[in-house]
Amino acid sequence: MARSLQRSGFNPDVAADLTQDAFVRVISKPPGQAAENHNPGAYLYRAARNLGINHKRREALIQTVPLDDEEAINVADPAPSPERIVYSRQCLVQTHQALSELPERTRQAFEMHRLGERTIAEVAEELGISTTRAWSLIRDAYRHLVLSVDVP
Template sequence: MAQSVSTSSCDSSLLQAFVDNRLMLVKTAARITGCRSRAEDVVQDAFFRLQSAPQITSSFKAQLSYLFQIVRNLAIDHYRKQALEQKYSGSEEEGLNVVIQGASPETSHINFRVLENIADALGELPSRTRYAFEMYRLHGMPQKDIAKELEVSPTLVNFMIRDALVHCRKVSDTLSDTFARR
């Protein structure tokens, strides 16, 4: 594929050296990444880094070495990132066969019962305590905003949330003891 890049638009000798040696830089990156397409991405990243790099007023050979070192380093970083992604990723079929821990019908039933009992326990609380707990724990509203809305102090809201949590834990512990005895 022929490349038609205007070399007259380069502002520095380093960028000019980059444009003149682009194909060799791509080949160097391709040897490391194992893919010409990824190598093109690496070289493009190098170009963007060079645009913000300080001017180098050394010899042409030193500039060329600098370019190849940048491309080599970026290609190695890209290769390492790709290897890490492949290590922790799998095929779609593997994902479909993953066993979800605690997904038995019995566990699902127990969890559903616990949630029902906690909902019942929240229903036993005074309305503003329940409201403060739900807004803070379920909706993530800051306590100071809840205090403004309920026209109480933030300290009182903190105590209301704590009381609701203690009440829910008691219900949950009682239920857990019931299931443990079975």
């Protein structure tokens, strides 16, 4: 199967992947009971051929740029830089400190709304206060956090 895909112009790795995908498809979705003259080899070949056609269509839509080893080294790493990690940790410490400075009820309302994903009405009901008061507590917490955490 992989050899026929290679003859169709696929490199050996892609041909091997498509062959594996074809086997998975054939095993997971065999032809129905109505197929009296079922030929498993032809069915597998057809599945591999269709996967190859779909692969070529996707390849035609995606623009790729070949990179040599030197260029590949200079590609940006998606992981955050050490400076960004330290900065994020500092912001987290500042946020934690700012939350601890809030009055208990304000902090509780903020945490229920922001971290607990509760609506303002749910926060108000659980704390036994009006929705207007719940919103003002949450708003005060936001204001305190914005003023306390140094974000550029």
